Amino acid sequence: MAVTTVLGIFIQGRVFGLVCLLVIMGATAYFIRQAQAGKVPTLRRLAGVDAIDEAIGRAVEMGKPIICSHGIATLRDATTGPQTIAGLSVLSYVARRAAEVGARLIVPVRQTEVWPVAADVVETAYKLAGKGSEYKVEDIQFLSSDQFGYSSNYMGLLMREKPGANIMIGAYWAESMQLAETGSRVGAMQISGTAQTSQIPFFLVATDYCLIGEEVYSAGAYLSKDPQLIASLAGQDVGRIIATIIVVLGGLLTTVGSKLILDIMAW
Amino acid sequence: MSNILRRIEIPIFLTIVFTLIQVVPYYVYIQPLDDAASYIQRWILIVLALATFVGVISILQVHGKNVAKRSKGWYFSVIVLVFTIVMALVGLPLAEVGLGDKNPVYLFLFNYMLQPLSGTMYSIIAFFIASAAFRAFRARNIEASIVLVSGLLMLISNAPLFTVFWPPFKTIGTWIFAVPNMATNRAITIGAALGLIALAVRTLMGIERGYLRGGGAEQ
Numbered sequence: 001m002a003v004t005t006v007l008g009i010f011i012q013g014r015v016f017g018l019v020c021l022l023v024i025m026g027a028t029a030y031f032i033r034q035a036q037a038g039k040v041p042t043l044r045r046l047a048g049v050d051a052i053d054e055a056i057g058r059a060v061e062m063g064k065p066i067i068c069s070h071g072i073a074t075l076r077d078a079t080t081g082p083q084t085i086a087g088l089s090v091l092s093y094v095a096r097r098a099a100e101v102g103a104r105l106i107v108p109v110r111q112t113e114v115w116p117v118a119a120d121v122v123e124t125a126y127k128l129a130g131k132g133s134e135y136k137v138e139d140i141q142f143l144s145s146d147q148f149g150y151s152s153n154y155m156g157l158l159m160r161e162k163p164g165a166n167i168m169i170g171a172y173w174a175e176s177m178q179l180a181e182t183g184s185r186v187g188a189m190q191i192s193g194t195a196q197t198s199q200i201p202f203f204l205v206a207t208d209y210c211l212i213g214e215e216v217y218s219a220g221a222y223l224s225k226d227p228q229l230i231a232s233l234a235g236q237d238v239g240r241i242i243a244t245i246i247v248v249l250g251g252l253l254t255t256v257g258s259k260l261i262l263d264i265m266a267w
Numbered sequence: 268m269s270n271i272l273r274r275i276e277i278p279i280f281l282t283i284v285f286t287l288i289q290v291v292p293y294y295v296y297i298q299p300l301d302d303a304a305s306y307i308q309r310w311i312l313i314v315l316a317l318a319t320f321v322g323v324i325s326i327l328q329v330h331g332k333n334v335a336k337r338s339k340g341w342y343f344s345v346i347v348l349v350f351t352i353v354m355a356l357v358g359l360p361l362a363e364v365g366l367g368d369k370n371p372v373y374l375f376l377f378n379y380m381l382q383p384l385s386g387t388m389y390s391i392i393a394f395f396i397a398s399a400a401f402r403a404f405r406a407r408n409i410e411a412s413i414v415l416v417s418g419l420l421m422l423i424s425n426a427p428l429f430t431v432f433w434p435p436f437k438t439i440g441t442w443i444f445a446v447p448n449m450a451t452n453r454a455i456t457i458g459a460a461l462g463l464i465a466l467a468v469r470t471l472m473g474i475e476r477g478y479l480r481g482g483g484a485e486q
Contacts, residue, residue: 003296011296018294021464028468076311082463085470089477112322113315117478138332142325146381148388160340174392181395184402195459197452202396205403213455214462220477221469232469239461 006267015267020242028235035231043230048191048209049222052090052167055189056097059164065104067163068094070118071170071194072110072150080171082217083195084114087170088121089220090193094167095125099134103164107140108157110150115142151175155182162186168203169193169216180206193219279473286471326351350376417443 004012031041059066070087073080091107098105107122109115119140126135143153155178158166166183168176169192176192176199183190184206192203193211203210211219214236221229250261285307292301330344338344357373359366367373404419406412423429424440469475 005296009295009297011294014294021294024461024464025468025471028465029472032472032474079463082466085475085478086466089475092477109325112318112320115318115321115325121478138325138329140325141329142322145322146385148385149381152384152388174389177392177395177399178388181399184399195455195462197455197459200455202399206399213459217459217462217466220475224477226474228474229469232465232474235468236461236465239464240458243457243461 013266016265020239023242024235024239027238028232031231031234032228035227040227040230041234043222043233046211046215046219046222048193048211048215049219051189051191051209052094052223053097055165055167055191056094056101056103058189060101060103062164064164065106065161066094066098066165066167067106067108067157067161067188068165068167069108069154069170070114071168071172072147072175073171074111075114075117080196083171084111086193086216086220088114088117090167090169090223091118092121092125093220093223095122096129099126099129099131102131102134105139106157106161106163108150108154109140109142110145110147112142112145115140147173147175151178154179158182158186158188163188166190167192168207169211169219171196172199172203174199177202177206183207275476275479276473278479279476283471283473286467323351323355350380417447 006012006015010018035041056066068091070084070091071080073084075081075084095105097103105122107118109118119137122140123132123135123137126132141157143150143157151174154175158179159182163183163186166179166188168179168183168190172179172194173196176194176196180190180192180203190207191209191211192207193216194200194203195213195216197213200210200212204212218233221233246261253260254262288300288307289304291297292304326347330347332338333341333344334348354373354376357366357370357376358368361367362369368377400418403411404415406415420436420443421440424436424443430437466475
């Protein structure tokens with residue numbers, strides 16, 4: 001297949017995207033350098049992330065386990081893979097806290113390639129808390145690679161274990177409603193989060209706290225309290241400003257019959 | 268040697284290199300890099316094929332222990348174990364001996380058990396939505412009232428019983444779907460895309476370590 005290029009090297013139609021990407025990456029890198037120099041931006045509070053400790057504490061008080069899942073996506077997909085990474089970052093924090101307070105943590109897994117990563121994250125968290133002997137590999141459960149096989153297994157897990165907390169952060173599809181509703185029925189405190197726009201309403205109505213869109217990706221940075229990670233979030237604001245300018249300019253120019261923005265974006 | 272292999276820098280380095288090999292050819296046309304990206308895609312298939320065994324091992328660990336300990340509902344674990352083993356055996360890619368995805372037992376299990384069960388699970392979502400809607404659609408405050416009214420209008424606009432008597436219901440529903448809903452949807456999509464880019468930058472710079480063992484902390 002012949003590829004049309006700009007300047008003989010850049011693929012046509014993707015140059016504008018590349019420029020935007022480089023600007024946002026540059027801004028992110030700039031804010032990270034600023035943080036290294038001691039200038040850390042203030043981060044708005046994320047109620048859903050703040051509630052994770054509360055949910056873990058509640059589960060411990062009730063003597064019930066915690067279920068923490070990172071979604072059903074693989075690590076490979078360009079749009080949903082990063083949600084799995086974000087979910088694993090949250091899992092890492094939850095595992096550390098669960099190990100510290102002595103709560104049982106169950107991790108349902110759909111993708112076989114993610115299972116070793118999840119198991120490694122949890123096992124190391126237990127070892128770092130000095131409780132390596134309390135880690136149980138059978139609590140990192142591969143349920144099914146089939147979407148609804150996973151869903152029915154997860155619901156069964158919720159009904160049998162009756163967890164004190166059910167944390168679901170990652171990419172979910174049609175099973176989101178089933179999981180959140182079942183979690184609600186068993187009385188678990190639920191914290192959810194996804195960037196799948198079609199599933200956000202389900203999580204919003206059926207769980208106690210819901211992380212929406214970009215908050216999912218920020219959760220790991222927020223929980224780590226690492227100045228460099230927090231500073232990287234400020235780079236997103238530059239992207240937001242660019243997006244706003246393009247939307248406003250595009251709307252105005254298209255209204256007066258100009259295709260300038262469209263032409264630039266097609267470059 | 269084993270200590271060197273367990274250093275956290277190794278997975279970070281591999282992540283950076285393989286991410287760049289996949290991302291750069293999307294924007295820049297360099298034939299050898301393009302070939303390398305395609306070649307690595309094949310590696311992924313091999314890793315995935317091997318990872319399948321991880322799933323089987325996990326199932327055997329969890330359900331095998333349930334059966335051995337006669338835990339509550341252990342007989343369900345027996346069913347899982349039997350079907351996992353039968354499906355894996357009859358599905359082996361050995362067409363010469365009648366196994367594989369054309370095997371009648373495999374086809375029976377797939378067409379008459381797995382598919383109907385999967386379809387049933389999918390279809391019962393409607394009932395979950397109904398019970399969640401019953402709890403959520405309450406006019407507790409202004410925001411909840413907007414959700415309630417919008418939801419009702421969307422329901423009405425999709426019900427011929429109402430649109431046949433007053434056709435503008437359809438127009439109202441279409442407007443809610445195409446204007447306020449779409450605007451919000453796009454805002455969330457743009458925000459999520461920016462968050463995704465920031466996550467990618469953090470990963471490429473090696474500072475996003477949450478997905479690594481123990482959040483990237485050295486043991």
